[in-house]
Amino acid sequence: MAVRRFDTDHLKFVVILGALTAFAPLSIDMYLPAFPAIAAHFHASAGEVQATLAIYFVGLALGQSVLGPLSDRTGRLPPMLLGIGAFVLGAIWAAQAPNIESLVAARFVQALGGCAGIVVSRAMVRDLFDERASAQVFSMLMLVMGLAPILAPMIGGFLIAHYHWPVIFWCLAGFGLACLIAVWLGLGETLPREKRSHGGLGHVLRAYIGLFADGPFMAFSLANACISAAMFAYITGSPFVFITLHGLSPEHYAMAFGLNAFGLITASQVNAFLLRRVSGRTILNASMSAHLAAALALLGASIFIPQSLAVLMVCLFILIGSLGFIGANATAAAMARAGERIGAAAALTGIIQFALAAGAGALVGALNDGTAMPMALAIAGLSLAGTTARLFAR
Secondary structure (H helix, E strand, C coil): CCECCCCHHHHHHHHHHHHHHCHHHHHHHCCHHHHHHHHHHHCCCHHHHHHHHHHHHHHHHHHHHHHHHHHHHHCCHHHHHHHHHHHHHHHHHHHCCCCHHHHHHHHHHHHHHHCHHHHHHHHHHHHHECHHHHHHHHHHHHHHHHHHHHHHHHHHHHHHHHCCCHHHHHHHHHHHHHHHHHHHHHCCCCCCHHHCCCCCHHHHHHHHHHHHHCHHHHHHHHHHHHHHHHHHHHHHHHHHHHHHHCCCCHHHHHHHHHHHHHHHHHHHHHHHHHCCCCCHHHHHHHHHHHHHHHHHHHHHHHHHCCCCHHHHHHHHHHHHHHHHHHHHHHHHHHHCCCCCCHHHHHHHHHHHHHHHHHHHHHHHHHCCCCCCHHHHHHHHHHHHHHHHHHHCCC
């Protein structure tokens, strides 16, 4: 039976899962500073190098669709260990890739394995904790989601300044190997044999169909995915808006980006504290209302006072900070609907989240017109869609 309270006895569990959750942000953000060096090394175009990032999102989605249901059948640890092993091998392959096509393939393998840190971790949390306690654990894992986008480019920038670009992938391989050892020695199985599914492909398909037909599950999953996609729209559009449009230096942009990430980290820890006294659904409703208000204010400012950097900063701080409340509680509420399909549910929430995030980032880039409007429109539209989806959850 899922426990109702998180305590310090579970600290090692959360630390290991936090490291596993870092696979995706580290693999995405850490090698971004190396793009020019990779292009020069392989005599590749910018588009060819960017394909190594796009394929990673594809691998994350496909890998989750397989590893999630597989973990319902075999237990959590075998797919987790298999995924981490594939991540390490993919990173080693990337470090030794002879051409850009090989690097793209290596990144795909790396993503197929790295997604285990997302999907199986989410399932393991739900195995052990009820909805409120799950939200507390997810809030702690949000520390990683806030810190990784700040630290990863800094680490990558330092490495590329002192070493050749393959060292970034060697470091990722070393990190993956350390996580493999930590999981093997310090993370026990959370799904007992008697609770595992025994069906084949048909059973997996029925699990997915059942989840798609579950209105509250889809509502909470879409709400979380829309708000997460709004953050990706911000990540995609903010360099142009802050640096080109408002004239911030790269150093000042990094400070602004870090301030918003600090807001996300702080909110996630405040959320963990509030959950001791307030239900996650109540916090979710309030934070989504705040997110929508800030998104509409950002859109209005982009139309009527586009030159106001202060208003832009305040709106974005509220938008990114509110994700610290929304992500944990919406994920916990969706996973509470999973029943015996926890692995499939963890996979489906991740697939929806990354699919919308990739689409949001691509949309902002495609609509770039020299103003902040594409970013503001995408954020407002996604916030409205997420709030609407939340209204359908009963």
